[in-house]
Amino acid sequence: MIKWLGNAGFEFQLGNTTLIVDPFLTRPRFVQTYFGRVAPDEAVLRKHIPRCDAILVTHAHFDHCMDAPAIALRTGARVHGSANTCRLTQAAGLPARQTHEIASGDSFDINNIRVSVLPAVHPWIPGYTFGKLRRKLEFPLRLRDYRMDACYSFLLEFEGTRILVWSSTQPDGAPRADLLTCRAVSSQRWYDTLLGQVQPNLVLPQHWDDTYQPLSNEPQPFFSAPRLAFPPIGRINLQDFAAKVHQADPNCKILVPDIFMPYRFEAL
Numbered sequence: 181m182i183k184w185l186g187n188a189g190f191e192f193q194l195g196n197t198t199l200i201v202d203p204f205l206t207r208p209r210f211v212q213t214y215f216g217r218v219a220p221d222e223a224v225l226r227k228h229i230p231r232c233d234a235i236l237v238t239h240a241h242f243d244h245c246m247d248a249p250a251i252a253l254r255t256g257a258r259v260h261g262s263a264n265t266c267r268l269t270q271a272a273g274l275p276a277r278q279t280h281e282i283a284s285g286d287s288f289d290i291n292n293i294r295v296s297v298l299p300a301v302h303p304w305i306p307g308y309t310f311g312k313l314r315r316k317l318e319f320p321l322r323l324r325d326y327r328m329d330a331c332y333s334f335l336l337e338f339e340g341t342r343i344l345v346w347s348s349t350q351p352d353g354a355p356r357a358d359l360l361t362c363r364a365v366s367s368q369r370w371y372d373t374l375l376g377q378v379q380p381n382l383v384l385p386q387h388w389d390d391t392y393q394p395l396s397n398e399p400q401p402f403f404s405a406p407r408l409a410f411p412p413i414g415r416i417n418l419q420d421f422a423a424k425v426h427q428a429d430p431n432c433k434i435l436v437p438d439i440f441m442p443y444r445f446e447a448l
């Protein structure tokens with residue numbers, strides 16, 4: 181079973197294991213995000229994530245990492261992420277034994293799920309910082325406290341099914357997978373390259389919705405990067421994404437999942 185949690189967040193129910201990638205359900209408003217401090221919304225997390233065994237974090241920016249410690253503290257899940265992710269979650273109160281520092285090239289098992297950690301390239305976005313964490317972290321944190329040290333993609337293998345969570349802005353170096361989730365804004369050539377390598381049966385977009393809107397609203401496409409055209413700022417166009425994926429591989433299915441709707445793999 182796969183469930184989209186908004187932004188880059190996905191829940192996978194694989195056998196008896198609930199594995200979540202990049203949970204971010206708190207979604208503080210724009211002004212709060214850029215000028216205030218951000219704290220997890222426990223009520224929202226409790227409502228939508230009643231149980232969880234493992235959390236994989238692609239990188240330590242707040243919109244991927246900030247809700248992980250609260251979920252792990254309540255459910256007992258273990259958080260797998262970079263050194264910065266582990267330090268941020270420990271500073272939020274998670275015991276060190278519930279964190280697992282990972283690096284590109286690692287492979288490990290979560291129950292009977294094989295997880296492979298792949299390197300990923302992250303885009304530059306104003307306010308989203310890189311590098312070492314501050315020595316003193318004062319909670320709740322500010323956006324700039326969530327510094328990225330490394331970014332990962334993940335390959336999950338379970339009973340012969342391969343799921344690729346592709347976080348990178350680069351399309352090269354991707355392994356074969358049955359199910360692929362990737363960014364919704366790229367060139368035709370980008371999708372040609374990525375899908376040519378992965379050869380998936382199904383593609384889902386990720387990180388396409390406006391995360392400044394609370395989850396009580398219907399997800400809306402996020403603003404896309406400024407461009408030399410009119411209007412200079414548009415919103416991410418999922419029809420354009422679907423058309424590019426279709427052109428890259430006409431046999432590949434595309435799913436834009438409803439938020440929090442569980443989809444059984446057999447039905448996809």
Ligand SMILES: [Zn+2]
Binds near residue numbers: 239241302308
């Ligand atoms: Zn980021």
